[in-house]
Amino acid sequence: xKNDKYGNLYVVDQGNHCxxxxxxxCIPPNSPNSTTSATALNICYGQATTLSVLDPGxxxxxxxxxxxxxxGTGFTFTTPLLFTDTVFYAEVRTCTSSLTMTxxxxxxxxxxxxxxxxxxxxxxxxxxxLNGGGGISYNWSGGVSNGVPFVPNVSSTYTVxxxxxxxxxxxxxxxxxxNTPDPSFNSSGAILSAVQSGAIYQWYNCDxxxxxxxxxxxxxxxxxxxxxxxxxxxxxxxDTSTCLNVTLTGNELELHESSYFLIYPNPASNxxxxxxxxxxxxxxxxxxxxxxxxxxxxxPVEYLIINTTAFPPGxxxxxxxxxxxxxxxxxxxx
Numbered sequence: 001x002k003n004d005k006y007g008n009l010y011v012v013d014q015g016n017h018c019x020x021x022x023x024x025x026c027i028p029p030n031s032p033n034s035t036t037s038a039t040a041l042n043i044c045y046g047q048a049t050t051l052s053v054l055d056p057g058x059x060x061x062x063x064x065x066x067x068x069x070x071x072g073t074g075f076t077f078t079t080p081l082l083f084t085d086t087v088f089y090a091e092v093r094t095c096t097s098s099l100t101m102t103x104x105x106x107x108x109x110x111x112x113x114x115x116x117x118x119x120x121x122x123x124x125x126x127x128x129x130l131n132g133g134g135g136i137s138y139n140w141s142g143g144v145s146n147g148v149p150f151v152p153n154v155s156s157t158y159t160v161x162x163x164x165x166x167x168x169x170x171x172x173x174x175x176x177x178x179n180t181p182d183p184s185f186n187s188s189g190a191i192l193s194a195v196q197s198g199a200i201y202q203w204y205n206c207d208x209x210x211x212x213x214x215x216x217x218x219x220x221x222x223x224x225x226x227x228x229x230x231x232x233x234x235x236x237x238x239d240t241s242t243c244l245n246v247t248l249t250g251n252e253l254e255l256h257e258s259s260y261f262l263i264y265p266n267p268a269s270n271x272x273x274x275x276x277x278x279x280x281x282x283x284x285x286x287x288x289x290x291x292x293x294x295x296x297x298x299x300p301v302e303y304l305i306i307n308t309t310a311f312p313p314g315x316x317x318x319x320x321x322x323x324x325x326x327x328x329x330x331x332x333x334x
Contacts, residue, residue, distance in 0.1 A: 041104070044168035045083055045111045051104050052076040053090055062089040065101055082108050114138075114162035116172035123237035124180040127151055132172065135162030152176050181234035183241035192220045192228060192246070200233035206243035214326065221260075221327040222246055260327045261320050267332035274304040274318065283321045286331070289314055308333045 043049050052075055053059055061077040062068035068089065071077065079088065088104045115133040122128055129149045132138035138146040141159045159173045182196040194201055203215040206227035212220070222228060230241045261284075262275045274284065284304065286295035294311065297304060300320075316331040 042107045042109060042166065043082060044109050044166065046081055047108075048079045048081050049106065050076055050078045051088060051090070053092070053102075058093045060091045060093070062091060062101075065089050065103065079106065082106060084108055109166040109168050111168045111170045112162055112164040114160065114170040114172045116158075116160050116174045119175040119177075121177040121179055121235065122152070124178050124239075125151060128176065130158055130160070130174055132160040132162050134170075135164050137163045139163075152178050154178055179235050179237040181232045181237050181239045183230050183232040183239045185230045185241060185244070187244060187246055190222050190246075192222060192230070192244075194218045194230055194232065196232060196234065198234075202231040202233075204229040204231055204240070214321070217323075217326065223328050260322070261318070261329070263318060263329055263331055267334050268306075268308045269334050270309055271305055271307050272331065274300075274306065276300055276302060276304075276320070281320055281322050285319050285321075287317045287319065289316070 041049070051061075054075070058073065059075055060073050061071040063071060071088070077088065077090070079086070085108050086106050088106070089101050090104060091101050113134050117128075117130045120128070127149045128151075129147060130140060130144055131147050132140070139161045140146060142156060144150060144158055146160070155175075155177045157173050157175050159171055161169050161171050163169050181199060183194075184196075185192050185194045187193075192203070197218065199218075201216050201218055203212045203220045204210070205212050206229050211231070220228070225247045227243045227245045229243045232239055232241075260277055262277070264273055264275070266272060276284075281300050282298070284297045284300045285293050286306070287293050288311075294316075295306065311333050313334050314332075316333060317328050318331045319326060319328045
């Protein structure tokens with residue numbers, strides 16, 4: 001084949017003589033045949049999708065039907081992330097002057113507004129139920145089922161994925177704080193000290209199975225050997241320690257008691273002097289052997305001199321209460 005001087009194309013023989021003129025006929029293309037399913041043209045906010053056609057020829061994708069920007073070529077086109085309804089256009093070209101444009105409308109559905117149970121604090125061992133809202137189905141993290149009670153072991157954040165009728169999803173989260181009070185305490189001689197700070201305390205006598213009146217500080221100065229426990233309240237959650245056996249010698253009691261205040265003379269006949277070593281004393285009281293208070297001073301400082309002639313002979317108990325603890329000593333009046 002060769003072209004003559006006018007640009008016509010001919011079939012030639014062995015002698016290079018033109019035998020037959022070749023005439024090219026351009027057949028206009030059909031509109032692109034979409035292979036994208038109808039459901040794929042409905043997507044969720046912030047998603048992408050892939051469009052495709054079957055037609056032969058050169059396929060070019062545009063964002064406008066005429067004068068638009070070429071987005072790519074080929075039988076498939078993956079859209080960017082879409083946040084509003086959008087139309088893309090496929091142009092098929094098989095001849096220089098023959099082309100057809102087809103629209104691909106994409107409906108972008110809004111994502112649901114998913115809600116979850118409010119943040120909450122519970123006591124260790126308590127049951128809670130988490131619920132999602134705003135969708136038709138919910139998938140919780142941590143193995144939790146929507147609307148089914150369970151017992152959290154530790155504080156955690158639970159996230160729920162909610163799905164609406166369009167298949168679109170969104171998330172929400174709930175913080176669960178598990179309050180676990182620590183009722184353990186340490187023993188050092190006559191002083192018992194709760195490990196956890198900032199709680200409400202109540203010391204307990206395991207031998208008598210009774211609470212120890214007015215012993216509600218973090219530290220407790222025991223008045224004798226025995227078995228003791230601590231009841232602790234942290235944010236409304238209550239727990240009780242195991243009972244601890246405390247054995248004290250007379251020297252240990254005297255040492256810890258005298259570190260708070262001194263009684264001299266003891267035994268006393270006419271008067272006795274109470275000298276205070278504790279700077280945060282809130283109250284001093286004297287009780288008889290029946291436990292009745294017969295003498296009281298609020299916020300004592302330095303020392304007191306008590307006239308004991310008005311009291312019958314016998315055994316009395318001098319008690320000093322501070323901001324952190326209390327201590328009791330025996331006073332004998334003759």
